[in-house]
Amino acid sequence: MALQICPNCQQQDFTWSFDEENIPPTSWHCSNCGYTACEDESFERLCATCNIKSESRLADDKKIYWWCSTCNTITIISKIPNYRYPTRAAIDFLAAEFNYRNEPHMQDWEYEVASAEDLDKYFAVYSRVNDDDIRFTLMMMIIEVLGTNDETNKDWLRAKQLLIENFSLHEYTVFYWCIFDNEHIEDCFYITPLMRKLWQEQAEKHP
Incomplete structure (x- = not known):
């Protein structure tokens, strides 16, 4: 060849x-x-x-x-930002906080248990705690349940503000939801267009 x-x-x-x-x-x-x-x-x-x-x-x-x-x-x-994942300590804390099941075989705990009904509670705990590992995991749960591509959605605006304020913490999460390896936006996550726009705005500010 x-x-x-x-x-x-x-x-x-x-x-x-x-x-x-x-x-x-x-x-x-x-x-x-x-x-x-x-x-x-x-x-x-x-x-x-x-x-x-x-x-x-x-x-x-x-x-x-x-x-x-x-x-x-x-x-x-x-x-490609450095990979980051939920820690066991963060999962244990949040499982106890929200009374969620927490079993060893659960591969993606933060996605399996996330509930739209608890979204306001997620934001409240995010504002209350100072632990980056807990905040990182909470943001993954928040994005999982948002289910919107509306830039004016109030819950998206709340999440977006936190993502901007703590972009270095959530950089990998934003990148993940951008799905840059797929050019067909209609085949991506519902929230992908918002995440790609956010990434373009913030990545230049955080080289």
Whole structure:
């Protein structure tokens, strides 16, 4: 297979491999600098620079981007923030606070138990506690139950203000709900359009 120019070191040592056991199965590796990226083959588009349909969507551990294998142009879609997840202590605290079930087999506890009926309670506890792990988990629950793409929705405006005030804490949560690996917004979460707009506004302020 032909070697391509590596988007990292600019040497012609970039090649792909396919392993159906991986998700996504196609990955790229540079034998010169060791750079590795995964390709989502469901996306391909016309390059705005060379006007050839040879742009692929790649992702490494820091960013998602378009890469043209013809002219080697790179267009950043988004940086990838550091992954963050709910802690056991935060889950235990919130389960006791709201009298929610809390069992070892629950993989996504914060999504399984979140209830729209308790939304006001979530906001109240968020304002009361000073623990970042608890606030982080609470925000995941708040976003889960909002279910709106209306910019004027009062509950969205409450959540948005907290996300702006504490963006560094909730950066990964906002990024997750943006679903940048899907260009078809109609196939994303209901709240995704609002999250993408928020991300665009805040990511520039928090490089």
